[in-house]
Amino acid sequence: MPRYLVGRLAGMAGVLLLVCLFTYAVFFLLSPDPAVQVCGKSCTPERIDQIRMNLGLDRPFWTQFLSFLGGLVSGRTYGEGANAVECAAPCLGYSFQSSQSVTDMIWQRLPVSATVAVGAAVLWLLVGVVSGLIGAVKNGTWVDRVMTGLTLGGLSIPNYVLALVLQFVLVVQLQWLPFPQAVPFGEDPGRWFLNFVMPWIVLAVGYAAAYTRLTRANVIDTLQENFLRTARAKGLAPHLVWRRHALRPALTPVVTVFGMDFAGLLGGALITETVFGLNGVGKMAADSIAKNDQPVIMGVTLLAAFFVVIGNVVVDVVYTVIDPRVRVAA
Amino acid sequence: MTSTNRHPTQAGFLEVRDLTVSFPTATGRVDVVSHLDLDLEPGGALGIVGESGSGKSLTSLAIMGLLPDKATRSGTVRLDGEDLTAMPESRLRRVRGDRVAMIFQDPLSSLNPYYTVGAQIEEAYRSHRRGVTRRQAHRVAVEAMERVHIKDAAHRIDHYPHQFSGGMRQRVMIAMALTTEPELLIADEPTTALDVTVQAQILALLQEIRRDTGTALVLITHDLAVVSEITDHIVVMRAGECVERGPVESIFSDPKHPYTQALLDAVPRIDDEIGALRSLTTTGGRP
Ligand SMILES: Nc1ncnc2c1ncn2[C@@H]1O[C@H](COP(=O)(O)OP(=O)(O)O)[C@@H](O)[C@H]1O
Ligand SMILES: [Mg+2]
Secondary structure (H helix, E strand, C coil): CHHHHHHHHHHHHHHHHHHHHHHHHHHHHHCCCHHHHHHCCCCCHHHHHHHHHHHCCCCCHHHHHHHHHHHHHHCEEECCHHHCEEECCCCCCEECCCCEEHHHHHHHHHHHHHHHHHHHHHHHHHHHHHHHHHHHHCCCCHHHHHHHHHHHHHHHCCHHHHHHHHHHHHHHHCCCCCCCCCCCCCCCHHHHHHHHHHHHHHHHHHHHHHHHHHHHHHHHHHHCCHHHHHHHHCCCCHHHHHHHHHHHHHHHHHHHHHHHHHHHHHCCCHHHHHHCCCCCHHHHHHHHHHHCCHHHHHHHHHHHHHHHHHHHHHHHHHHHHHCHHHHHHC | CHHHHCCCCCCCCEEEEEEEEEEEECCEEEEEEEEEEEEECCCCEEEEECCCCCCHHHHHHHHHCCCCCCCEEEEEEEECCEEHHHCCHHHHHHHECCCEEEECCCHHHHCCCCCCHHHHHHHHHHCCCCCCCHHHHHHHHHHHHHHCCCCCHHHHCCCCHHHCCHHHHHHHHHHHHHCCCCCEEEEECCCCCCCHHHHHHHHHHHHHHHHHHCCEEEEEECCHHHHHHHCCEEEEEECCEEEEEEEHHHHHHCCCCHHHHHHHHCCCCCCCCCHHHHHHHHHCCCC
């Protein structure tokens, strides 16, 4: 098991390195010249050349990539002399537009994104798994059909539409929720919580629908398994057949998908954060795309990729605990 | 045909009468088991033989009351005089796995991959013996595994089904069935998924268990050779109906129905170490 873990972590490091290389290469090839942006509107070609040299943009790709990796590990300095800016490790880049290191920008916004992700995840897991179970038990009845319809609706409604509808209904019409307004947790925890209710719902709906489907399908499949017949032939009561023999195999795949989905969201829920004006990583990414703030876009991309890769490994390790077949093979 | 069908040979322990199982289809209900009678004396062994799809598995599930929801069943299944079809589900559960135990064709998929074999064997025992401790159940499980000749049972009990070979998994299934000392064991194609040599071992084991415990056995198979070794009576099924029944010897020596004849012709002669040779010598005329 530890050996397996070591191998897995080494593999993860390799994948992360490749992710860095790939992302860096894409931005290197596709993005407009950062020097032009740094220089601003009134700029001479000579000045641009100088900035290029300062930032090392005149050097070959591999050299630049290596300095980027160096920055990740031990920080780096952009430019020289009076114009020099420090970027502490792990340096994901520097936003000249915001005069801030990308890492700092992300750190400031990560708590909001994490709050959105965690709350939504709790919601969609509860709703998705419970309604999936109901759908499986009521398979083929009108309850199941109604739920299938709702699921389809949940999957197809765009986030921003749902957000507008919710705001109109819950805030304007029913006035169940206050108008969204950023309040620090320490100041008024109740208000802070209410602020996140709509983003949580909006983000959770699509996932809840998908998890309902997944759970329902898995449970129905599991109920066909021969070992369930064995459990019944033993004379077990139905609730024991379910609890001991059906649920665990049926819900194991949900764990995998959940790990990946959740990890993906830590990189920011772009639309939800933007719609509700939540100052998270997702909104920052959207803003940076609008402003063409290339280092930030790349930083967020890398961050999201990191989370997915790490989430993958976590899921695999969790799997070795849940599924004895994987455990022994490992 | 009806005359052979209504021809109970023994009375007593298991008495199935007029068992019919049907499924709804687009064109109405279809009987997949129709008007079947079965009889088994205490400790006896009955073989149900027929090609795939002839309704053997559904017959066994109908006896256990474990048919799929869509299926309907009529007729009676008496165990020691008690009609299982009239029993409330809660009482039937106390029969299943305790007085009547079942083993299936595919031992790997019939065992839950998420639990150790020990946990699954112990579960069978504890669900019918209120108040036994974990430790007692554990001991019973080890003993059951030893009884089916799983080596190093005390250690193997903590392994998972996928860590066993096919034959060993079927032994685990048998051990699970044995913990409660059932009066009747229903084995639905217990050797079909196994290699020939392993098949022979499992059949020998079933034989041995029958001898040692006196449990009655219903052995279901598509292979007449398998059935000939252990059972004394055979019911030949085709398309849900019994086409021929009788003692093993008379079926082998003098099959009445062309379908039985065809099944006999299909009995392999070279690789079958147990049944066919003996049967062939007793039947004489077949090389
Ligand atoms: N759930 C089901 N729904 C409809 N028909 C079924 C179902 N299960 C089995 N059958 C049909 O019943 C017949 C008998 O099946 P089965 O008892 O499994 O045969 P055997 O065990 O002899 O191979 C088959 O023709 C099969 O198609
Ligand atoms: Mg069958």
